[in-house]
Amino acid sequence: MKLADLINPFKNTETPPPQTLGAFIRWCLSGAWPMIFVAAAFSATAGAMEAGTAWMLGLVIDLTAETGPEGILSGPALWTILGVAAFFMLLRPVFFGLSAFSNNYIVMPNIPPLVLAKLNRWTLGQSVTYFDDDFAGRIAQKQMQTSNALASVVSETISAIVFALASLVGSLLLLGSIHPLVILPFAAWLVVYFLLIRWYLPRIRVRSAARAGARAMVSGQVVDTITNIKTVKLFAHSAFEDQAARNAMVDLREKMLTFGKLSASFRLILMVLAGVLPVLLLGVTLMLWRNGIATAGDIVAAGAVSIRISQMTGWVSFTLMGLYANVGEVENGMNTLAKRDRVEDAPDATVLRVPEGWIAFDHVSFAYGRDVGGVSDVNMTVHAGEKLGIVGASGAGKSTLVSLLLRLYDWERGAISIDGQDISQVTQDSLRSQIGMVTQETAMFNRSARENILYGRPDAFEEDMIAAAQKAEAHEFILSLQDAHGRTGYDAHLGERGVKLSGGQRQRIALARAILKDAPILVLDEATSALDSEVEASIQTALHRVMQGKTVLAIAHRLSTLSEMDRIVVLDQGRIVETGTHEALLEQGGLYARFWHRQSGGFIQAEAAE
Numbered sequence: 274m275k276l277a278d279l280i281n282p283f284k285n286t287e288t289p290p291p292q293t294l295g296a297f298i299r300w301c302l303s304g305a306w307p308m309i310f311v312a313a314a315f316s317a318t319a320g321a322m323e324a325g326t327a328w329m330l331g332l333v334i335d336l337t338a339e340t341g342p343e344g345i346l347s348g349p350a351l352w353t354i355l356g357v358a359a360f361f362m363l364l365r366p367v368f369f370g371l372s373a374f375s376n377n378y379i380v381m382p383n384i385p386p387l388v389l390a391k392l393n394r395w396t397l398g399q400s401v402t403y404f405d406d407d408f409a410g411r412i413a414q415k416q417m418q419t420s421n422a423l424a425s426v427v428s429e430t431i432s433a434i435v436f437a438l439a440s441l442v443g444s445l446l447l448l449g450s451i452h453p454l455v456i457l458p459f460a461a462w463l464v465v466y467f468l469l470i471r472w473y474l475p476r477i478r479v480r481s482a483a484r485a486g487a488r489a490m491v492s493g494q495v496v497d498t499i500t501n502i503k504t505v506k507l508f509a510h511s512a513f514e515d516q517a518a519r520n521a522m523v524d525l526r527e528k529m530l531t532f533g534k535l536s537a538s539f540r541l542i543l544m545v546l547a548g549v550l551p552v553l554l555l556g557v558t559l560m561l562w563r564n565g566i567a568t569a570g571d572i573v574a575a576g577a578v579s580i581r582i583s584q585m586t587g588w589v590s591f592t593l594m595g596l597y598a599n600v601g602e603v604e605n606g607m608n609t610l611a612k613r614d615r616v617e618d619a620p621d622a623t624v625l626r627v628p629e630g631w632i633a634f635d636h637v638s639f640a641y642g643r644d645v646g647g648v649s650d651v652n653m654t655v656h657a658g659e660k661l662g663i664v665g666a667s668g669a670g671k672s673t674l675v676s677l678l679l680r681l682y683d684w685e686r687g688a689i690s691i692d693g694q695d696i697s698q699v700t701q702d703s704l705r706s707q708i709g710m711v712t713q714e715t716a717m718f719n720r721s722a723r724e725n726i727l728y729g730r731p732d733a734f735e736e737d738m739i740a741a742a743q744k745a746e747a748h749e750f751i752l753s754l755q756d757a758h759g760r761t762g763y764d765a766h767l768g769e770r771g772v773k774l775s776g777g778q779r780q781r782i783a784l785a786r787a788i789l790k791d792a793p794i795l796v797l798d799e800a801t802s803a804l805d806s807e808v809e810a811s812i813q814t815a816l817h818r819v820m821q822g823k824t825v826l827a828i829a830h831r832l833s834t835l836s837e838m839d840r841i842v843v844l845d846q847g848r849i850v851e852t853g854t855h856e857a858l859l860e861q862g863g864l865y866a867r868f869w870h871r872q873s874g875g876f877i878q879a880e881a882a883e
Contacts, residue, residue: 279379280305282387290395290611294600297607301388301423305380309427312375313435319372320436322365323581324443329357331574376431384427388420392610401681403614410496412609414489419606422599433592437585444578448554451571452561458553466546466586473539474597480532481601487525489605494521536594540587547586554579616683618700625699627707629657629692630793630824632678637687639677647673649847651687660825662835664865665844671828674844675796678826680704691794709792709819713799715783717774722751723763725782729790741789745815747781784815795820797827832869841865
């Protein structure tokens with residue numbers, strides 16, 4: 274095993290992240306703690322050696338004064354000099370090297386991916402509501418912010434805080450060996466130093482968290498604008514979006530100024546305090562030397578220690594300020610990322626098996642936690658292989674019904690089953706693997722055409738992927754694709770959300786993906802409503818191919834696309850009000866018939882007829 278592999282950054286963590294800071298940090302770093310402690314031990318040893326260097330300097334000075342120029346290179350004095358040289362040239366570099374190697378090679382390269390992998394894995398499991406309620410850019414920024422900030426906390430704790438604390442302990446022992454009186458001013462100085470840190474650092478943490486939140490809001494605002502850049506340009510709202518981003522930047526600037534004012538005063542006071550320490554320690558040691566209690570070597574040792582600690586004060590204070598700022602960013606990220614907004618698998622969830630493909634909605638109700646909206650008391654069975662059309666005005670509950678079938682939400686009352694298996698008692702992955710879906714807003718990744726189609730079945734062979742594209746009538750136009758980097762055909766990238774394709778081309782790739790997935794249940798959610806009639810006619814052929822032998826639920830505003838369905842259900846205000854074939858519903862003269870006669874260009878009007 275390589276030394277860099279002593280920490281496995283990609284090991285799965287089944288437990289959810291805690292929502293208190295200390296427990297959250299322990300959760301993020303689980304799996305890395307043994308090597309963190311090893312690196313800290315090396316750093317502590319190196320820090321303790323700082324006091325040892327001062328002691329050895331004092332030893333050499335006393336030895337020189339005792340033996341004189343003639344005896345310094347003979348007998349015990351020579352061996353002492355050689356021992357001091359070995360300490361400086363061999364022992365000290367080895368431990369400093371081990372400290373740097375363990376921290377910079379074993380720990381630090383693994384902490385960011387360790388934390389980011391855990392946070393990303395947890396975030397992917399959140400419900401769709403979690404993503405609907407936030408900026409995509411802000412969530413991504415929080416993941417990166419938290420992982421990088423926590424990596425800095427670990428690194429600075431090992432290389433600076435542990436090192437400094439070990440140096441302080443070693444210095445106390447050294448000063449105590451000179452005389453107990455030397456410890457008193459040092460201890461008093463330490464009390465003032467730690468009280469100052471205790472007052473400042475929590476405030477730095479709070480202001481850092483506020484700064485991190487403002488920074489993430491800027492990222493979220495900018496990413497939201499760029500994601501919708503075509504809409505911005507079509508409505509000539511560049512100035513409006515610029516002002517929205519500028520408002521977020523103004524808030525960030527104010528948070529940064531507040532943080533900067535506090536940190537500047539902290540540094541100034543600490544520098545004044547650092548200047549006091551050498552005066553105190555040298556003054557006490559000189560007084561002891563005058564009274565014949567301390568030696569010249571003791572003065573050198575006390576002076577070296579005081580100057581080193583004085584220098585270290587500025588470094589450590591700067592590090593502590595950055596460390597607490599990073600802790601604030603970790604806390605800020607935790608408040609966003611550690612939320613539990615999830616649809617969970619049952620503890621004993623099984624894998625869904627679909628030998629037939631019939632679906633039962635048993636008095637299902639769901640209103641998104643509100644009093645109105647969603648669906649209410651939906652009770653129906655979709656037979657295996659049946660092609661069911663779902664019709665209703667906007668807000669009637671059509672998409673809610675499909676979302677519940679996919680278990681993107683947990684219904685509030687009733688039950689949904691597939692082939693007699695309650696879908697709340699099966700794993701979500703196995704459920705969704707048995708359902709293919711084509712939507713109006715077709716999701717495309719900024720990846721190659723091949724990768725987008727293979728998303729339906731990543732382990733499919735190349736010939737199966739091409740066959741699916743041919744059935745979806747996508748093969749010909751894919752071969753003509755070329756992106757900005759010169760990649761062509763199936764290797765060409767499609768742009769973010771597939772912006773480089775027309776609506777019909779995106780739909781064909783979505784159909785190819787569904788064909789390749791070959792799930793026994795197929796959901797068509799407004800699959801052709803955004804297309805013109807000519808493109809729709811060509812895609813209908815591909816749709817008929819993909820529907821063969823499957824249980825189909827098809828939502829459509831364009832009623833002509835449902836005329837060949839085996840059965841149509843009509844939803845109104847979340848309830849099923851009519852069921853039947855196209856012809857039967859027209860004969861009833863009810864809501865469906867009124868929809869049919871009130872269509873404009875083949876679409877249902879937004880509001881239901883009275």
